[in-house]
Amino acid sequence: MLIHIMTGGPVDKIPNLNNYKEGALWVGVDSGVNYLLKHQIVPTQAFGDFDSVTESQFNEIKNRLTHLSVFPSEKDETDTEIAINWSLKKNPSLIRVFGATGGRLDHFMGNIQLLLKGLEHGTRIEIHDNQNILYIVKEGSYTLSTHHSFPYVSFLPVSKSVKGITLTGFKFPLENRNIRWGDTLCISNELEMEKGTFSFHEGILMVVRSRDYHPS
Structure with missing residues (x-):
């Protein structure tokens, strides 16, 4: 199983998703769900506090997704960590994370540290943007x-x-x-x-x- 996670990072850093659509289970994180829907990808699962989307965007998300997990904004894990933990339980062969670079450096550094979870689990986690893997x-x-x-x-x-x-x-x-x-x-x-x-x-x-x- 191949899992792709779309987080809510700056959209100008996200690579062309047409190169990644085939054969993957998609997971959306916060405003990354809205980005997926704009690109005709309906994620299998979504996580987040959704404080970075508008009310109309959130209503669309609720209407179009079957599995949506909403969390409070004040919690012990980032939305991306919650999504990675869920994905690892599926025992995928590979996890790719998009939207995890650019913007706030604390989130970016935290996302890099989340790669260690895959190492502990025996599953490679990759971060992809339009300049780097x-x-x-x-x-x-x-x-x-x-x-x-x-x-x-x-x-x-x-x-x-x-x-x-x-x-x-x-x-x-x-x-x-x-x-x-x-x-x-x-x-x-x-x-x-x-x-x-x-x-x-x-x-x-x-x-x-x-x-x-x-x-x-």
């Missing part, structure tokens, strides 16, 4: 394929240190290097071949695939 992994060996839309690859430590990073098939290869918070050694690399590998033997690593911003 990011996710976190624990120690091991991984293969990356060339992604022409997102040519840059960066690696950042989530744990205090990440030990034994080795990169092969990259423009800037590495062998058995350690990085820690505050290091920028692994920022902005590129694959030189169709496939490359990265591995490390201790820590938690964030992988960011990105592209430059080109205003239209």
